[in-house]
Amino acid sequence: MLDFIYYPVSAILWFWHKAFGAVLGPDNGFAWALAVVFLVFTVRLLLLAPAIKQIRASRQMQELQPQIKALQKKYAGDRQRQATEMQKLQQEHGFNPLMGCLPALVQAPVFLGLYHVLRSFNRTGTIMGGLGMTPEANANTANYVFSATEVQSFLRARLFGAPISAAITSPQSTLESFASYGGIPTVATIAAVAIPLMVLASIATHFNARASVARQNPDAAANPQSAIMNKLMLWIFPLGVLIGGPFLMIAILLYWVSNNVWTYCQQHLVFRRIDHEHATKQQEAAERTMATTPAPGARPNSAQRGAKRRE
Numbered sequence: 485m486l487d488f489i490y491y492p493v494s495a496i497l498w499f500w501h502k503a504f505g506a507v508l509g510p511d512n513g514f515a516w517a518l519a520v521v522f523l524v525f526t527v528r529l530l531l532l533a534p535a536i537k538q539i540r541a542s543r544q545m546q547e548l549q550p551q552i553k554a555l556q557k558k559y560a561g562d563r564q565r566q567a568t569e570m571q572k573l574q575q576e577h578g579f580n581p582l583m584g585c586l587p588a589l590v591q592a593p594v595f596l597g598l599y600h601v602l603r604s605f606n607r608t609g610t611i612m613g614g615l616g617m618t619p620e621a622n623a624n625t626a627n628y629v630f631s632a633t634e635v636q637s638f639l640r641a642r643l644f645g646a647p648i649s650a651a652i653t654s655p656q657s658t659l660e661s662f663a664s665y666g667g668i669p670t671v672a673t674i675a676a677v678a679i680p681l682m683v684l685a686s687i688a689t690h691f692n693a694r695a696s697v698a699r700q701n702p703d704a705a706a707n708p709q710s711a712i713m714n715k716l717m718l719w720i721f722p723l724g725v726l727i728g729g730p731f732l733m734i735a736i737l738l739y740w741v742s743n744n745v746w747t748y749c750q751q752h753l754v755f756r757r758i759d760h761e762h763a764t765k766q767q768e769a770a771e772r773t774m775a776t777t778p779a780p781g782a783r784p785n786s787a788q789r790g791a792k793r794r795e
Contacts, residue, residue, distance in 0.1 A: 486596075487628075489596070490601055491629060493594060493597035493601055494597075494628035494630060497520065497523050498630060498634075500526075501515060501634075503522075504522075510637045511640045511641050513643035520598070520742070523598065524739055524746065525742070527590065531586070531591075534586050535587050538586070538587075540758060545574075548573065598735070599733075602649050602736070606647075606649050606662075619663070623635060623639060639661075639666070640665045642666055643677055645669065645676075646677040646678070647669055647674075648734040649734070650733060650734060651674070651732055651733045652675050652731075678730070679729075681737035681740075682725060685729070686725040688740075689725055690719075693717035693718045700714075
């Protein structure tokens with residue numbers, strides 16, 4: 485039903501596995517892990533332009549807060565007129581609220597697609613919609629763009645001894661399906677890889693939230709609803725990663741960590757660039773103002789008078 489998501493996601497994963505497998509070997513666990521990481525980077529790179537546009541628009545809306553408050557005060561008794569005027573203000577300055585949702589709207593199906601494709605490398609379980617296939621049938625069945633040979637390569641791949649499609653809570657029947665492909669992994673081996681990734685994902689989620697909160701407008705941060713949401717982002721969401729981590733396969737934890745690392749770097753680099761552009765514009769405006777302002781006691785010259793008239 486969602487093949488329009490599964491096939492593109494598996495195709496990107498296939499491409500990066502081919503690239504890294506050519507160097508490290510097709511059965512190498514790091515080749516598969518890097519394929520997952522670069523799947524994330526590919527999607528985030530495609531979303532970079534709309535993300536920057538959304539950040540610029542959000543910055544512009546912060547600068548328009550005095551006008552927004554004036555509209556809210558002017559039309560306090562007329563919600564419909566207030567909404568109409570707010571929409572006009574947003575259109576005048578090219579602000580699109582949907583742009584802020586676009587990255588999340590695109591990443592959500594990618595996350596679900598990756599989760600499904602990775603689960604489909606091992607279809608021996610019956611939990612959460614598993615097909616209950618025998619290990620032999622599973623190893624000889626293609627997985628979207630991956631051939632049966634590549635499915636077997638995935639089953640043989642290990643990251644520090646742990647299959648990247650395994651989770652700490654994987655049932656024993658699922659773990660036993662790896663018997664002919666590198667041996668049955670232990671829960672301790674999987675935990676030794678998964679727990680550090682869970683901790684990294686939790687820490688990265690917290691620091692991304694801190695960076696987001698630090699960028700908030702002081703008035704918005706003082707809002708009770710915003711304060712509650714900030715606490716959720718800072719503490720509850722990272723805690724949720726630690727609680728839910730044992731149920732996530734190692735590849736999904738890799739996805740989570742790499743996605744948060746990209747977000748952290750993108751926030752700092754993009755905001756630094758936008759802050760620099762903003763400071764440059766302010767300096768240029770100040771220089772223009774000084775150039776058109778006569779010195780104390782001096783009469784404005786013709787160029788200054790012309791500039792004043794144009795203003």
